[in-house]
Amino acid sequence: MTSLEQMLARANVLVCVGSGGVGKTTTSAVLGMHAAMNGRRTLVMTIDPAKRLANSLGIRALDHDVLPIDLRSVGGPRETLSATMLDMKRAFDEIVERQAPDPATRDAILGNRFYRFFSTSLAGAQELSASERLHDVVRSGEFDLVILDTPPTSNALDFLDAPMRFHDALDSSVVDFMANLGERVGRRGLLSGGSQLVFRTLTRFTGTELFTELGEFLHHFSSLFEGFRERTRATAALFAEPETRFVIISSPKPDTLGEARYFRERLQQLGLHLGGVVVNRVHQPFHENRFAEAAPNTLADALDTLEGADLLGRPQLLRLARKLLANAHEFDRLALSEATAIAELATEFGDGVPVLPVPLFPSDVHSIEGLDHMRKAMAQGRVSSGS
Template sequence: MHKPPPVLDVDALLDDPRTRIIVCCGSGGVGKTTVAAALGLRAAERGRDVVVLTVDPARRLAQSMGIGELDNSPRRIEGVQGDGELYAMMLDMKRTFDEIVEAHSDPDRARQILANPFYQSLSSSLSGTQEYMAMEKLGQLHRSGDWDLIVVDTPPSRNALDFLDAPERMGRFLDGRLMKLLAAPAKTGGRLGVKVLTAGFGVFTGALNKVLGVQLLRDAQTFVAAFETMFGGFRERAEKTFQLLQTPGTAFVVVATPEPDALREASYFVERLAEERMPLAGLVVNRVHRASAAAVAPSLSSARSQAAAETLTERGEHPLTASLLRLHADRMQLAAREERLRAGFTSAHPSVPVTAVPAQAEDVHDLDGLHLVGDDLAENAAVPAA
């Protein structure tokens, strides 16, 4: 028999004034956004001023809070009970990049950068930009000092942890051969610069220069010349935010459902966080099915239910009762399967605190639904084994 895992004490985590950042991560479709919103709401109603930042481009956070939409600025959520306040926002990658340019360069240079076609493409499509901007926005929110607690809802899938790589990836990009090549004309000047630029691209991409044309190269060169002075600031801020994530004031909460793929992803997150020395609070197993009928009639096992249903069917008696017995048998089998999967995770990660949230009767789309999820999160009662 597996030893039960330590229990994740959600209220203790939310009430601890040293907890300043909670990062929710997990694979897609596990209810991570709902868990993040429920944590934020519960913390606010327990007296903390909270902002929930979602990096997921889907609009589930706004929907779960019963509002139309969110943008790149914190929006106050009405209807919160208690002494705290709750705000929510959705990361706008492009707008955040623009804000950085405006904040860290003079007005003339900012206008030049923002109007540059190469920048406009880079700021909205460069791989890793979303994760880096998430780091920037988290750093901005923390430096503002406006909130006691920041809850971050990361994108789905393993990319949810890509923001841990953001400082290194941005550094590689800024220090890369391509960026140095683009900066060369500004340093050599005049026609020689254009020749160096064109020759360099020829070495890298061959026919790409013919496809893209000289105008794009000039746009890129102009962008780098204006942007170069900001490179160091990007790297420095990202590194500070990365260090912030490693402090005891940050807590990572991994969210999963009792399914093989989701729990494998959860194991990946737990192991990666350990490698990066990130503080893990624990695992939330969401949408768990309880075998509650077993507590009422412990002798009515799945096998006995199925056998009784078959007997009634053979006799042609009580078809409704037979259907209910089959339904109960299926529910018991599902609960037992989920219990085995959770036990497998616990066996592999025995020190990770766990809490479970029962499956809801319907999708969460308002504060009342989030209250129920928050209550379940903090209940800290082990889900009965099948």
């Protein structure tokens, strides 16, 4: 079995995590493509801002709806792959619409000028929306495999902690505090000495208007909390299922690989399942190349045996040879340290966790053909027997 097959085989949900700039979106698309090529009904879910998946799939617009991706141009099926982009604002709107106790509260929340901030920018809001949508899609039963490309974070671990932080931020003590203050401020003079001090001091920074309006918003918003908690529990249960696997997407840089280690520990602590590691943009080695350590003269001699080389003079051939060697050395230097770091990680993670290096390509991947090329390169990696 190839590493890629192993990564996909046991999963019906793959959560792709990793820090920014490691090719998370592209890799999610390739994983989805491979499963879809093998006939599994697959959905790739990505996060809106940069329209990244749309870029990767070479289609102009991808919206909140589920769109089929036709793979016939690369010899695949027409209908097994679908993609959707998570529009944070809209996903959160849907949560509010579903969970608001009555239309008046719903409108009060959606119409409040604080709402946009709460639904998109408050720590954890994006992850909450993403998990919620994932949960819905998985439970719909329309797909054999759902791949979630997680929101861009500077740290892969953020995704696991985010819902917790959101709840923490919205702890009911804050809401009670605001509601109390707001109510008593309405009836001037009824504030106790302590509360009055707090109120006066805070409003020196925020102004009174912000205070009362935010209080009002929180009062309405708090009617959703019980629903949030319930859904978070449901999503947590989905994440813990053995068929839900986390795939770490990494670059071959030592510090990014270090993060993968840390992430694996966190998954183990939380009882979640690691499906594998994809290491993107790995440089190819030259140390086994007989010319790598050769003198420029030797390489120039070898070039000289080629047809057409006679058109170039010896000085030209030598200059080319020197540059070729310098180029190979530069790549080899990176390749060696990357290969060592990846091998160490693979040994440490053991046989159950495929670690799949993907070469750096001569050009970036942002078309269906490019994704298929990357897919084929990934499909070549075999799971090593033994450690």
